[in-house]
Amino acid sequence: MTSEKESKNRYSQKQILAQLSNQQIKNIVKNNPQLARLASLLLTDTADEHIQALYKMNMDQISAILKLSHDPFIGNYPHSNPPTAFSSFIQLGKTSTDITAGIDLDQLCRNGIISGPTGSGKTTVLKHLLTKPDLLYRYRVVVIVRKKELRHLACVPEISPLTQTFTADDLAVSIMQPWQDGYHKQMINMLCRVIALSFNKFAAQNFLNEKLHQIVHHRPKGAYPTLSQIIEFVSQRNGEKYKYNYRREQLRESCLTSLKAIEDNLGAEMWNYSSSDMLRILFSTPGLAILELEGIDPQVLAFLSIYLMYWRYSCVQFFGRKSLSQIPALFVLDDATPCVQMQADKNAAGGIGPVGDIMTMSRSAGQGTIVIPHSLDNTSQPIIQNAGFIAVTASRGESPYKLKNILNINDEQLDYLRTMPQNEALLYNPRHFDLPILFKYPPFHCQNILSETQRKKSLQKFLQHVHIKPAVGPANGTQSSGSAGTGQIPQPATDMLKAVCNQPNLSVTALYRKAGLNAAQGVRTKKHLTDNGFAREFKYSTGLAGGMLSVLIVTAKGKKLIGHKHRPLTNGGPEHEMAAYAVGCDFDKAIWHLGYEVKISKSLRIDIAATNIQSRHRVFINIGISRAENELRHFLDYLASVNTADTSFILVCRDTRFRRQFLALLKKRPEWKKLRQKLRCTLVADYIKR
Structure with missing residues (x-):
């Protein structure tokens, strides 16, 4: 017979079940095989005094740890490190219980999300991921950014030989060149689809498809049209079997708006090649390629990102992974908030945005995507569903209901996520951890700065393997200079461009006066600049009835023409x-x-x-x-x-x-x-x- 005092120290079956209903204790018991076995035995027989004593001792220790710890995720941590090969595991940080937090290399083909508001540490987590040599020796990583904050990664000794930094002027792409001869129809369909998805021009997709088939039919073999030649051909009505009608003119104008936006933002020189094997060489070699595209319109940035992703995916689908040396690819879309929001799904014809569409399909092609939005609750649902891991550096002002469902966290953990310190992040990686874990990551230090001379020198080693051919004339095979709008422009237009660059906050009428032009001359000069892609006109409301102010903004093409170099004040467009x-x-x-x-x-x-x-x-x-x-x-x-x-x-x-x-x-x-x-x-x- 046991004494009355001993019976009070025992756990009844009801008390054991009550303890196991506590989420943190339940997770600790689940991740600890010894405690799980003890709990199972006690639920079977609560009269065993020896097991009672062991169970009580362990539970007292757990309760003491939970009281002393300020980590609400401590119950989610596994009993030991994830069982994975050291060479295939990328460590991002460690938990408070010294458990390694990270992801597998194979997971990168299953996509990922790194979310958080501005300044919360998203880029620091990304830098720790991108500077792993094991990743860059195995993958071709393409990072598309609008800032220069990743340029110094080329100075990290371990990855310096594998890193190239591109600007828009360094890229040489033949926009209509198929992967192999005889695949013109597939290339045209892909290009029309990418433009429609990027600019929401679904009604004009068939019209553009028709015009691209016509221009390819009139081209000599092996000489593919450039972007400027496509714009010139689409704007012409010669040879069309249809009579003039208002609907076709609307479709024509819609196509030209999208094509000119690409040319104005990225420059005609990038697409001014009848053939180029840059993309094939890029995706056939491992390493890190950083595309710095400062001041680019978000829609054009989305077009370039989707074009590169669809180009590689289609190449693997048609010719197999051997066509690209079986090198898997990883795309990183930094500051990707506009193209991964739920609104992108609503604008798309099929109810799924372009990034979510390619993330869903590209898994079988050895291709993954990491998107870096500012908020998780407004991210497209297909993107979240196809993410192999989710990292959150902070969460402020987001929907609690959505976050709890997406990350599988409770109220206490959600409150901590809103006030999380700078060097901590949440990782939800179901492959290794059933529940989200909190890890600390060290600050990223790189004292060296990559100069422009060093960047071009390292890039030259890559470009020496690229073979390109200049643009060929529309039908007769003669050499052309590429863009129809480049070369000599009238002196008043040059003066107006310089005036806008020196003082961008002038209205159009004030700009006419500064350039010494009357109203009629100013309108003609402005039309010449906007039609040829040297400047774009924006209108702003004054808050008064009918009050609008027009402002000219010089494009990258216009700045290059007059040799204007200016460091951006902000990270916006x-x-x-x-x-x-x-x-x-x-x-x-x-x-x-x-x-x-x-x-x-x-x-x-x-x-x-x-x-x-x-x-x-x-x-x-x-x-x-x-x-x-x-x-x-x-x-x-x-x-x-x-x-x-x-x-x-x-x-x-x-x-x-x-x-x-x-x-x-x-x-x-x-x-x-x-x-x-x-x-x-x-x-x-x-x-x-x-």
Whole structure:
């Protein structure tokens, strides 16, 4: 007979089940084979005193660990490191219990997501992944970025021989060249599909397909049309069997808008080749290729990314992986928020966006994609479903319900995710860990800086193996200079381009006056620049009835023509850059000190920070161009991280519609009246000189 005191120390079956209902303890018992066996025996026979004592001792230890630990994910950690070969495992960091967190090399063909707001550490996690020699000796990794923050990876000694850094001027692609002769129809279908998916031009897809078949039919064998020649051919009506009708002209204009956007942003020189084997050599050799595309329109950036992914996928599908030396490929889409959002699925004809479409299909072709969005709750559902792993560096202002379902976390873990320190990240990798784990990663240090001379020297070793042929004339086989808009342009047009580059915040009418042109001359000159892709015209509302201001923005093609070199002020597109310059001109440089892309907290980066030299008062300015939800989240982060007594916040909206959307979202919050007092909303047109 046991004493009454001993019976009190025992666990009844009801108490054991209550303990196992605790999620953290349940996970620890599940990951510890010894405890799982003890719990199973106790549930069978609660009268065994020896097992009772062992179980109680282990559970007391677990309870003590949970009380002392501030890690809400400690119950998710496995009992030992994942059983995998050391050479095929990429370590990203370690948990608080010294468990290695990482992914398998084979998983990269099953896609992945690295999510988090600006400044939360997404790029640092990516750098730790990209600097693994085992990855680069096995994969061809193509990173498409709009900044130069990954350029210094070429200075890391372990991966320096395997790394090339490209700009748009270094790329040489024949846009219509098939993988092998006789596959022109498949190449045309692929190109039309990529353009339709990137620019949402599904109605014009058949029209473009028809025109591309016509131009290929009139070309000599082995001489494929360049982008400029395609634009010239599509704009002509000669030889068409159809009579003029309004619908066909709409389709023609739709195709030309997309094709000219590609030429204006990436430059005609990139596509000015009748044949080129650059892509075949690129995907037939392992290593890291970084494509730096600064100031590129998001739609054009999406087109280039999807074109490269579809090109490789189609090549493997038609000719097998031996055609590319059986080298698997990994695409990394940095700052990929616009092309991976749910809105991309809604705009697509089949209900699935282009990136989600290729991620779904390319797994069998030895091809994976890592997307890096700013938020996980707004990411396309097909992309999440096809991701082999998900890494989250922070989560602020996202839907709790969606995050809990996607990451399989509880309320306590969700709260920790919102206030997570800079050097921590969450990894959900079902192959090795049943539940998400929290790991710490070290900071990435690389003191060396890659100069432009070093970049070109390392790139030359790759380019010496590339064989290219210049553009051939449309039908007679003569050599052509490529772009129809390059070469000599009228002097007034050159003067106008230089005036825009020197002072981008001038309205069109003010630009005419500065260039010494009257209204008629100015309109003709502006039309010449926009038709030939040297500049683009944008219109901004003034907030008054019928009030619109037109502004010219010089494209990369125009800047190259006049030799203008300017370091971007921000990481945004051309409109964002122009607005940042215009706002900066509104501050007196003798009184205010301006900083661009200023990081004021670990999770918030402001477009412009102006500091009064005398009073030290600070003004933080964000430029709202794309999404009102993002700007509201930035404003709330500003209120949470900065003392608003000696600072102020200005949101510069693209137009009145964007301002209405932002204020409508702000009014949904209970304290919106107090928030409105701490915010000033202006328009881009307020800073444009008329």
